[in-house]
Amino acid sequence: MYATADLETNLKILASKDMRAFDVEFCSGDAMKAVVLAAGLGTRMGAETPKPLVKVAGREIIFRTMKVLSDYVDEFVIVAGKNKDRIDEFLRDKGFNYRIIENPTPERGNGFSFFLSRGYSGKRFILVMGDHVYEEEFIRRAVEGEGLIGDANPAYVDVGEATKVKCKRGRVEEIGKNLSDFDLVDTGFFVLTDEIYEHAEMVVKEKEIVELSEIVKRAKIPVTEVSGYFWMDVDTPEELKRARRFIVRNSIKGTGDGFIARYLNRRISIRLSEYVVDHLSPNQMTVLSFLSGMLASLLLFFSIPLAGVVYQLSSVIDGCDGEIARASMRKSRLGEYADSMLDRYADFMFLFLLGYVSNLETQMWMFLALAIFGSVMISYSTEKYKAAFYESAYAAIPSLRFLVGKRDERIFVIMLFCLASMVEPLIVLLAVWTNARVVLTFHIIRKNKLVK
Amino acid sequence: MYATADLETNLKILASKDMRAFDVEFCSGDAMKAVVLAAGLGTRMGAETPKPLVKVAGREIIFRTMKVLSDYVDEFVIVAGKNKDRIDEFLRDKGFNYRIIENPTPERGNGFSFFLSRGYSGKRFILVMGDHVYEEEFIRRAVEGEGLIGDANPAYVDVGEATKVKCKRGRVEEIGKNLSDFDLVDTGFFVLTDEIYEHAEMVVKEKEIVELSEIVKRAKIPVTEVSGYFWMDVDTPEELKRARRFIVRNSIKGTGDGFIARYLNRRISIRLSEYVVDHLSPNQMTVLSFLSGMLASLLLFFSIPLAGVVYQLSSVIDGCDGEIARASMRKSRLGEYADSMLDRYADFMFLFLLGYVSNLETQMWMFLALAIFGSVMISYSTEKYKAAFYESAYAAIPSLRFLVGKRDERIFVIMLFCLASMVEPLIVLLAVWTNARVVLTFHIIRKNKLVK
Numbered sequence: 001m002y003a004t005a006d007l008e009t010n011l012k013i014l015a016s017k018d019m020r021a022f023d024v025e026f027c028s029g030d031a032m033k034a035v036v037l038a039a040g041l042g043t044r045m046g047a048e049t050p051k052p053l054v055k056v057a058g059r060e061i062i063f064r065t066m067k068v069l070s071d072y073v074d075e076f077v078i079v080a081g082k083n084k085d086r087i088d089e090f091l092r093d094k095g096f097n098y099r100i101i102e103n104p105t106p107e108r109g110n111g112f113s114f115f116l117s118r119g120y121s122g123k124r125f126i127l128v129m130g131d132h133v134y135e136e137e138f139i140r141r142a143v144e145g146e147g148l149i150g151d152a153n154p155a156y157v158d159v160g161e162a163t164k165v166k167c168k169r170g171r172v173e174e175i176g177k178n179l180s181d182f183d184l185v186d187t188g189f190f191v192l193t194d195e196i197y198e199h200a201e202m203v204v205k206e207k208e209i210v211e212l213s214e215i216v217k218r219a220k221i222p223v224t225e226v227s228g229y230f231w232m233d234v235d236t237p238e239e240l241k242r243a244r245r246f247i248v249r250n251s252i253k254g255t256g257d258g259f260i261a262r263y264l265n266r267r268i269s270i271r272l273s274e275y276v277v278d279h280l281s282p283n284q285m286t287v288l289s290f291l292s293g294m295l296a297s298l299l300l301f302f303s304i305p306l307a308g309v310v311y312q313l314s315s316v317i318d319g320c321d322g323e324i325a326r327a328s329m330r331k332s333r334l335g336e337y338a339d340s341m342l343d344r345y346a347d348f349m350f351l352f353l354l355g356y357v358s359n360l361e362t363q364m365w366m367f368l369a370l371a372i373f374g375s376v377m378i379s380y381s382t383e384k385y386k387a388a389f390y391e392s393a394y395a396a397i398p399s400l401r402f403l404v405g406k407r408d409e410r411i412f413v414i415m416l417f418c419l420a421s422m423v424e425p426l427i428v429l430l431a432v433w434t435n436a437r438v439v440l441t442f443h444i445i446r447k448n449k450l451v452k
Numbered sequence: 453m454y455a456t457a458d459l460e461t462n463l464k465i466l467a468s469k470d471m472r473a474f475d476v477e478f479c480s481g482d483a484m485k486a487v488v489l490a491a492g493l494g495t496r497m498g499a500e501t502p503k504p505l506v507k508v509a510g511r512e513i514i515f516r517t518m519k520v521l522s523d524y525v526d527e528f529v530i531v532a533g534k535n536k537d538r539i540d541e542f543l544r545d546k547g548f549n550y551r552i553i554e555n556p557t558p559e560r561g562n563g564f565s566f567f568l569s570r571g572y573s574g575k576r577f578i579l580v581m582g583d584h585v586y587e588e589e590f591i592r593r594a595v596e597g598e599g600l601i602g603d604a605n606p607a608y609v610d611v612g613e614a615t616k617v618k619c620k621r622g623r624v625e626e627i628g629k630n631l632s633d634f635d636l637v638d639t640g641f642f643v644l645t646d647e648i649y650e651h652a653e654m655v656v657k658e659k660e661i662v663e664l665s666e667i668v669k670r671a672k673i674p675v676t677e678v679s680g681y682f683w684m685d686v687d688t689p690e691e692l693k694r695a696r697r698f699i700v701r702n703s704i705k706g707t708g709d710g711f712i713a714r715y716l717n718r719r720i721s722i723r724l725s726e727y728v729v730d731h732l733s734p735n736q737m738t739v740l741s742f743l744s745g746m747l748a749s750l751l752l753f754f755s756i757p758l759a760g761v762v763y764q765l766s767s768v769i770d771g772c773d774g775e776i777a778r779a780s781m782r783k784s785r786l787g788e789y790a791d792s793m794l795d796r797y798a799d800f801m802f803l804f805l806l807g808y809v810s811n812l813e814t815q816m817w818m819f820l821a822l823a824i825f826g827s828v829m830i831s832y833s834t835e836k837y838k839a840a841f842y843e844s845a846y847a848a849i850p851s852l853r854f855l856v857g858k859r860d861e862r863i864f865v866i867m868l869f870c871l872a873s874m875v876e877p878l879i880v881l882l883a884v885w886t887n888a889r890v891v892l893t894f895h896i897i898r899k900n901k902l903v904k
Contacts, residue, residue: 333840334901340836341894348825356818365817366808372821373800376828380835384792387838388785442793449786 038130039081050083058328081106111210145224150184293346308418374434490582491533510780533558563662597676602636710858745798760870826886
């Protein structure tokens, strides 16, 4: 993932796993400002929306960058063009501290837009393109850098189209789209000091079209390498799709996933999420997943095998709300809470009605009561762990992941038995399986905690 | 609770709720040492155990003080007499950083013991009696003080027996057991600087019996008032009992308590805890409570009313493990986890066997499945809250406390119906009540979170 090849350019390499904690540096109360260039015309996207406001995986490009940066930045200085009012309107209720500067002549280039931020940016500041999409981890590493943040191993951009950088002694030597000999690709992310405005002023006085790359070259700013992370200049609908795909696929949490979720459900849900992330909210997805579970339960009155299949389908859909929430930066604890409460009721409903439509004898109802109880207790045993120890049980005790019995695994097995119309064996199996898993879970947790 | 009367002595008053956070001062890495006087002969207690090792509510007196102090103190200097080896043996595996200094002539008085700590205590240090019991909150406030920590409103000690202090301009003017005109009572807790050893040396040279109070008087140390908290010089078995009672009664957590727990169960469990705190561990109590629940379930085969009463009894006993754990400073997350897992199984067992012995018809088994499910879900709905929001639901949303349906309340109602042998109405009631409560809980949480 990280390019650590020696580029003979004395770069400060940040992309290394064993770095000291990022937070330390930013504890010192030395908050920066960030200049966001959002005056671009974005003519290639076809749509009317200004590029910074284009949604990628359910979130506007500019929001994505500002949201992550807001851990490091105390004010955003946004240079906008004709889209000024729309950007202002969009940002108004988002909770950022920002000011907008208008560039009345955006056709003079992004270097001219940048020059207009002079006097607003503070001594040391971040400069970032408002129409680039960056993976969160890229930004967290880039803010630690100095000068131009370059990628020596750009995995997601078309290098032919990209701005290339040639370094000398850790500083920009040459920069341009047509360099044949280069060390890194310009990511559009910079950590600068205000001395650069003097160079900008010179270029502005000399030329009509002011390219940021020319300013950067004249200032011979330092270069920091942050390689291998996802970032893109989203210019075409195809690139938009590629960005959406990466973000959604990167949004699987996974620590609580069972084997079925990992090897079957996620492969489907992630495609579904990609498809709906721009259209449905996580909460709508939660409701949809609950309704599909209810639908499965009602289908029991018509066909047990069909109901089993729809139940498995609802288990696939159940993965989408979390994926969409993470991909579109809408994670909410209330959403997580609601999702898991509704899951319990959907599971109850299915088992309960399965017993009802099967005209169980009293003895089988006793097993069903055990199966229903055990199913909730599987969730209870891990949630109570988190409530008591303030850490995820599966993250803290990885061996718990091998205890089959999580929701995705149960539902898959339920579907198989429903397809075979083997209701009573299923109920006995669930009664034993779920409660055995709870006892084992407790046993493993106890062993783990007593050792410590 | 806090005396804020103006004593006309210019005291620094610490016992006020609106003080700044304590932690701030101690963040500065300026850790102190604490001198603990543990050479006393303690002849009045009857037993052979040295007084600092006497257990009060399941914990040795010296351990209680050192445990709370260890948040502020990096080394303990313990002055011991003939009991030196026993104290050393006791402390060896408790995780404190300590050194023991032997006083070969404890009969020379506590001032002489104190004098022996010279050179070990550092510039600024805490001095505390190893045979006094202090409420945790007293210590947390006292460490913020300066000089002698005095109590103007001692609620738990026999003032006639206590050492009294008369102040002048915030410093000790007179001190002794027989003062008729005094401002505060000496709590045996001091925050001192090493200058006091010079005064100690003078007294040691002059007198055979060296009282700490004499040193304190000569040094005219400052006085800080921390009033109204629990602290005691435990000298007699009666005082021991009084201290135990206070500590156990102060150990009720209560945020998750329902109405039955608050107004009935706690009144009994607290007396039971007082009785067993010196003999049973919290884990033993958890097992005992689970076994009593199992016993109640098995009694269903013989008599439903009797089973109901024993079930309610087990609900009372269920309060003791937490009380004992907190009173004896043995709180453990694993203990909390085990307790709540076992509670769920005890509740399941009772309802399940209640259905079994009642020869329910199939339809009633469906209600029983609902009742069983709803009962777990009540716990699930609050534990999942804590797992998602990292705060106690009842503490964060106090209105949830009025939703009857917590375990203590359910069990009490179950007992009433069992006494009347009304099994089927009970099951229908529980099926509706528990699930309605879960839906209401979710509704209240959602409303609360959306407002924020």
